[in-house]
Each structure stands twice: as C-alpha cells, then as structure tokens.
Amino acid sequence: MKKIAIDPITRLEGHGKILLYLDEGGGLKGAVLQVPELRGFEAFCRGRRGEEMPQITERICGVCPEAHHLASAKALDAAYGAEVPPAAWIQRELFYNCYIFADHLLHLVFLGGPDLLLPAEAPKGSRNVLGVLQAYPELGREVVAVRARAQRVLEIIGGRAIHPVFALPGGVARAVTPEEAEEIRGHTAAMVALAEKFVPFFHEEVLPDPGYQGLLASPGAHLPTHYLGLVDETGAPHFCRGKVRAVSSAGKELFLLEGAAAMERIAERVEPWTYVKFPYLKDLGWSGFAAGPESGIYRVGPLARLNVAERMATPLAQEEYERFLDFFGEKPVHATFAYHWARLVEMVQAAEAADALAKNKQLTGTEIRGKLGRPGEGVGVVEAARGTLFHRYALDERGLVQDLDLIVATTHNAAGIGLSVKQMAEDVVRKGALDEALLNRIEMAFRAYDPCLACATHFLPGEMPLVVEVYDPEGSLVRRIAR
Amino acid sequence: MSGGLRARLVVALGNPDRGDDGVGPAVVRALGPQPGVEVWEAVRGGLPLAEALVGYERALVVDACPALPVGEVALVPLFDGRSVPAGERWLHGLGLAQGLALLAAAGRPVPATWALAIGVPTDLPFRRGLSPKVARAVPHAVAEVKRWLAN
Structure with a gap:
C-alpha cells in the first residue's frame, strides 16, 4: 500500500x-x-491596488511575513510621499524588533541548536529540538516562554496572531492603548532578561566547543566578500530604517545611500541554467562565482550587518559586539560560521531596542497616519532576519501597481x-x-x-x-x- | 497568555492568491460561522503556527495537499498532544507536528490537532480561484469539518 x-x-x-x-x-x-523563483508573481500583482500589497506580499512567505509586510508599507510610504508620524514609527520599530528577536532565538536554540548546543557524537535520534530541550531543560522552557511573549507583542501591534495587518501607507491602522502598552512592557522586559542570560550561556556552552572553534577558524569557511545592510545615522545596524551601507571585503565604505539609490547600485546576473538572478554590486561588475576585492559578489544578513556597522545601537549588544570583534581580530569578519554569533549580537540589540521603544511615551500616541500625496514610485527597504529585503513599486495615477521588483535576502546571498x-x-x-x-x-x-x-x-x-x-x-x- | 483553555479552533492554511492553494480558506468560508468555534486563515506553518494554537483544546488544520489525488479529502490525526513525531527530516526542522511536540515538552498546553487534507495539483500558479476539480471537493470538505466539530 x-x-x-x-x-x-x-x-x-x-x-x-x-x-x-x-x-x-x-x-x-x-x-x-x-x-x-516566484513564477508569475509580478504579472499577478500588476493592476492590483497599491494598498493591497502589504497583504499580498506577506502571503508569499510563510517564514517572515513581518518583513514583507513592513517593506511593502515602506515602499508605499515612499510611493505616496507620506510622512509617517513618530507614534506610528515607534509601533513599527517595536513590532519589528520583536520579530527579529523571536526569529533569531528560534534559529540559535532550535534550528541551529542541534549544531551549536549538542555534541557532534550525540545519537542521531536526539539531534533535534527535543534533544536540545532535554540537554538544557530550563533554558529550553524559558526560550519557549519568552518567544511566546515576543509573539504576543506581534499579535497586539500586528492585529493578528500570525499575520500582521497593521502597517498602512503613511502609518499604522490603530493606536496602542495604555493597557496594551503596559502589557507590552512586561514582555519586552522578559526579552531583555533572557538576552542577558543567553550571552554568558553562549560563552560558556557554545563558544569554547572545539567543533565550533574549528568552524570559526576554518580556512575552508573564510569567504572574503563585500557586505550590505541598513545602518542608522550613528552607524549602528537598524532593522527597518536608515540608509543602505555597502563595505568592501577590506572594510572600505562603497556607498551609503537611501533605499531607492542603493537599489540602483545593484545589478542582477542572469545565468542560463537557473531562473534565479544573482545580485552583484554594479560598480564592481560581475566576474563569475568568486569572492574577493575584484568581485561584485556581496553578502547580507546578521554577519553582513555587523560588518557594515560602526557600532551597535544598545549597550549590551555593544559589549557583545566588542567581544565578537576581539575574538576575530579583523573587520570585516569573513568567517561564514560567525553568522551564528552575529545572530546572538543582533538578538540582544533587538531585545534592548524593543524594551526602550516599549517605554517610549509616544507608543500610545494617537496621531498614527500621515497624509498621502499623489501616487508614484517608491522603494521600501528593511532587514529581514536573513538579510536585506527591497520592495519597489511603480503606481499609476489611480494607485494601481504598474510595475514591481522584489529582491529578497536569500537571493542576495545565493552566490x-x-x-x-x-x-x-x-x-x-x-x-x-x-x-x-x-x-x-x-x-x-x-x-x-x-x-x-x-x-x-x-x-x-x-x-x-x-x-x-x-x-x-x-x-x-x-x-x-x-x- | 490567557487563562483557561478555549475549546475549538479551525485554521485554514493556504494562499488564496495561488489558485488551488486557497482551498483551505475556501472551505472555511463555505462553512460559515460556527457557534463556539474560532476560525482563522493563515499561510504560516511550523513553530509560529504551533505557538498560535497554544491554549486551545482541539484544533483542525484545513490544508491543500499535493500528496493526495486532486480533489480527494482525508481527515488525519496530526498530533495527539503527547507522543513525539519521529522522522529524520526534522534533524533541524520544525513542522507543525514537531512544533506542537516541542511546546508540549516545554509544558505548554497544546491542542490535540487534526489535519483535513484536500488533494491539489503540485503546480500552484499566482491567480485567484479554485480549479473545477478542487472546487467540487469543497462541499465534501465542509461536511468533514462539521463531522469533526460534532465529535
């Protein structure tokens, strides 16, 4: 049968x-x-109302709908020339930091956990998330509980348990109530407490492991590419605002540009054997599948964001960032397996940033929607947990989508x-x-x-x-x- | 975060923008409101969906399934609330059943969960609306949801 x-x-x-x-x-x-590839997606979207795009695009991805939702709303902000009020930005940023925190925690403990937290000789049958939970029961239960708290913040602000509906062109759909803000503060405080506990755990249980040390030092996992990611005005990584910065494999700034201008500096290589287009830095050109200073190939994601940054945005994350740089003794860090550690640094920043935003009095502000101008073209950029995500829409005078282009994180990283x-x-x-x-x-x-x-x-x-x-x-x- | 267990939840998984992938949402829309039952539509699976099911006593996930012949309907248990799904493929993976098992092991109150699978083609292009063969399966699927609710 x-x-x-x-x-x-x-x-x-x-x-x-x-x-x-x-x-x-x-x-x-x-x-x-x-x-x-997403066959037929562009054709499907042409003629749709621009306001539908945050919902349409979040449904194409069952992993990070939060990132598509906000990138789409940002592209519409730009397309309508809308000024997003501060209270709406606080909601968006708080929501987004909770998403990054929850996603990175999932990867560090449960998806990458069997590699990072269990000995290589562990029986195959226990090399899974339950094996992690059995090896570290207290931490595992706390991770599950605190992830649920982060998810609860996403539900309060996002409007639904698993698919957000809150971000609109020019702002957000509704104000956060004082009672909700109070509940959120309890959740973000728990996120910071877990981050504080997780850092020493990483240094005691993960980093000293000879297997992980070997991977970090391995010449076979040293890939000197260029890097790209969003930074704020102080040069710290920002997950959903700021400018796109690119640095070379030697650490030299290649550009620091708004999203639309940055997208102009990226070209896409077409190969006959795949539908996937391979993005590369236009100024450096395409010189085949090779890393190094002459190549246009770059990487995005946690490691890239730490490499394009000058500092972290929050105190605990800054401390961990300094330990990270001290360990490698170079910047940019080219060790591919440093992506895991970079994820930890970012998780700490996300928790601290979310907590600070939750304490901001403007969180409950009621001016949450800016005035929309005439529709045109706009680019929205965010940092998905896995890397930079661009949405570009061209709207006609009725606000209908005439053209669109998406570059997602895994496409940037494909080469x-x-x-x-x-x-x-x-x-x-x-x-x-x-x-x-x-x-x-x-x-x-x-x-x-x-x-x-x-x-x-x-x-x-x-x-x-x-x-x-x-x-x-x-x-x-x-x-x-x-x- | 809430107190007592809520009774029953029906989750329609699938993207209505991808043709027959939207059969789950089509089924719950045809079903209409049911007393004492919460109904959701979602595209997300894995641990995030499992986390959203916490606090319910019983859950039914209505989903498109290319492994079944097109138009066929099958009601199958997915997670009984206790036992751990086996399988090498979840070495680093978290399907819905594995996500529920993880949460149960961590002491979270997860529901006994069933899946109502409806056979669809493997190619799911971007368009709205079901193919005639899948659309004809919707009344049967609605009847199966009602049968599950009655039990």
Whole structure:
C-alpha cells in the first residue's frame, strides 16, 4: 500500500537545489545554489491596488511575513510621499524588533541548536529540538516562554496572531492603548532578561566547543566578500530604517545611500541554467562565482550587518559586539560560521531596542497616519532576519501597481551560499564521498545563512528541503542526494 | 497568555492568491460561522503556527495537499498532544507536528490537532480561484469539518 505523508504547509513545489560540478580529476569545479523563483508573481500583482500589497506580499512567505509586510508599507510610504508620524514609527520599530528577536532565538536554540548546543557524537535520534530541550531543560522552557511573549507583542501591534495587518501607507491602522502598552512592557522586559542570560550561556556552552572553534577558524569557511545592510545615522545596524551601507571585503565604505539609490547600485546576473538572478554590486561588475576585492559578489544578513556597522545601537549588544570583534581580530569578519554569533549580537540589540521603544511615551500616541500625496514610485527597504529585503513599486495615477521588483535576502546571498557550499564540500568530494557525509557538510554551510526558500516554496525554516545534484565534466547527472 | 483553555479552533492554511492553494480558506468560508468555534486563515506553518494554537483544546488544520489525488479529502490525526513525531527530516526542522511536540515538552498546553487534507495539483500558479476539480471537493470538505466539530 502506498503511504502518503501529510504535513501541513510543507507542500513541495520545488526544492532548493545545490548543483555540484566535478572536474576531470573528480574534484569539485563549482557549486551553485538554485532557488525556485516566484513564477508569475509580478504579472499577478500588476493592476492590483497599491494598498493591497502589504497583504499580498506577506502571503508569499510563510517564514517572515513581518518583513514583507513592513517593506511593502515602506515602499508605499515612499510611493505616496507620506510622512509617517513618530507614534506610528515607534509601533513599527517595536513590532519589528520583536520579530527579529523571536526569529533569531528560534534559529540559535532550535534550528541551529542541534549544531551549536549538542555534541557532534550525540545519537542521531536526539539531534533535534527535543534533544536540545532535554540537554538544557530550563533554558529550553524559558526560550519557549519568552518567544511566546515576543509573539504576543506581534499579535497586539500586528492585529493578528500570525499575520500582521497593521502597517498602512503613511502609518499604522490603530493606536496602542495604555493597557496594551503596559502589557507590552512586561514582555519586552522578559526579552531583555533572557538576552542577558543567553550571552554568558553562549560563552560558556557554545563558544569554547572545539567543533565550533574549528568552524570559526576554518580556512575552508573564510569567504572574503563585500557586505550590505541598513545602518542608522550613528552607524549602528537598524532593522527597518536608515540608509543602505555597502563595505568592501577590506572594510572600505562603497556607498551609503537611501533605499531607492542603493537599489540602483545593484545589478542582477542572469545565468542560463537557473531562473534565479544573482545580485552583484554594479560598480564592481560581475566576474563569475568568486569572492574577493575584484568581485561584485556581496553578502547580507546578521554577519553582513555587523560588518557594515560602526557600532551597535544598545549597550549590551555593544559589549557583545566588542567581544565578537576581539575574538576575530579583523573587520570585516569573513568567517561564514560567525553568522551564528552575529545572530546572538543582533538578538540582544533587538531585545534592548524593543524594551526602550516599549517605554517610549509616544507608543500610545494617537496621531498614527500621515497624509498621502499623489501616487508614484517608491522603494521600501528593511532587514529581514536573513538579510536585506527591497520592495519597489511603480503606481499609476489611480494607485494601481504598474510595475514591481522584489529582491529578497536569500537571493542576495545565493552566490555567497554557493561559494560557501563549494568550500565546505571540496574535501569531501575529493575523497570521493558523494553521500550522506557530503549532504551533512553542505547543510552546515547552508544553515549558517539560515536561508529561506519559502518565498518561492512553502518550506519551513530549517526543514532543509535540499537536493544535491552532482554532474560530471560532460554535464551528465551522476548522483542525486536528498533527505 | 490567557487563562483557561478555549475549546475549538479551525485554521485554514493556504494562499488564496495561488489558485488551488486557497482551498483551505475556501472551505472555511463555505462553512460559515460556527457557534463556539474560532476560525482563522493563515499561510504560516511550523513553530509560529504551533505557538498560535497554544491554549486551545482541539484544533483542525484545513490544508491543500499535493500528496493526495486532486480533489480527494482525508481527515488525519496530526498530533495527539503527547507522543513525539519521529522522522529524520526534522534533524533541524520544525513542522507543525514537531512544533506542537516541542511546546508540549516545554509544558505548554497544546491542542490535540487534526489535519483535513484536500488533494491539489503540485503546480500552484499566482491567480485567484479554485480549479473545477478542487472546487467540487469543497462541499465534501465542509461536511468533514462539521463531522469533526460534532465529535
């Protein structure tokens, strides 16, 4: 009898696919990530009312609808020339910091947790989130409880438990009541308390581990790309406001621009073997799948944001950032597995920033919607947990979408992920292991970026819907590996 | 954050902008309001959905499923509130059942959860509206939801 596995919302429309190309000697010539594209999305959106876009775009991603929702609202702010009132910005920023906190916590403890928190020799059957919970029961229960608190703030401000509906062009839908503000302050205080506890835990339980130390120091995971991310006026990372800053692999500023101007500095490389376009810095040009000063390839996400920043925005995060830089002794930090540590630094900033915003008297302000001008073109940029997210809309005089363009985090990182996979897989392939060991090595590199394929598929974060295909020098498929 | 358990929740998963993927929302809209039952529409799965189910006694997730023949309807238990779903694929993954298991293990009051799966094609393009074959399955699915609510 045929067995059918039913797992809601893991419907398979296509896999994230890694293509490995072998050379004549059986070594690894190249590796690329193939991400399924959003076929027909632009055509579907043309002619829709601009105001619908925050709801339409958040439904394309089951992993970070918060990021699409706010990037979309920001693009509409710009398209309508709207001035967003301070009280509305406080709501948006508070909401967004809670999203970053909850997402990073999920990755650090439960998705990346089996790599970071469990010994490599742990039995395969316990290398999962329950294994993490059994190994660290008190911390695990607290993480679950505090994540629920962050989710509750998202529900209060976002208007719904799992899909926000609050951000509108020019502001937000409703004011936060004093009672809600009081409840929120209790939740954000708990977030800070957990962040304070998690930092020493990381330094005692994770960082000293020889396995993690080896990954951080590994030349095979050192990738000197350029970096891109949002910073505020003081040069600290900001998750949903500020300017886009790009720095070179040597740490030199390449540009510091508003979203629309920054988007003009990014070009997209089209390859014949994939629908995915590979973004690169236009001024440096495309010189193939290679890192280094001559290449236009850049990376986004937690590590990139720390590399483009001059400082962190909050005190505890600043302390951890300094420990992070001291450890590596260089900036930019090019160690791919530093993405995990960078996620911790950002989680701390998100908790502290959310708490400060929750205490801001303007949180309950009632002037929450700015006046809209005539519709035109606008770009909205936010930092999704996984990296920079651009939305660009061109509206006609009736406010209908005429043209749009989205660049999502995993697309920015697609070339970098391919290069990291190649680095991690090289040794294994040379030894002729085209099996589970290869898949494990590739997954480790893949997972450091916390890539999200859900904008194109319905895969869940961390589910590793990964297929690896190995091709010989003639281009023939010699092996296909999948979980 | 609330006090006592709320009784029943029906969650329609799926994106109405992607053709037959919207069959879950179509089913709950055809079902209409039911006394004592909360009904949601969502696109999100995994731990965030599991966290949102905390505090309910029983939950039913109505979802499109390419693993079933197109138009076929199947009601299956997803999580009984106790046992841990097995499977290598959740080495680093958190599907809805695994998310519920994690929360239960952490002492959160998660509901016994069922899935009502409705067969859809694997290709789900961006457009609104169901295909005729999937649309014909909606009344059967509504009847199954009512049967679940009655039990």
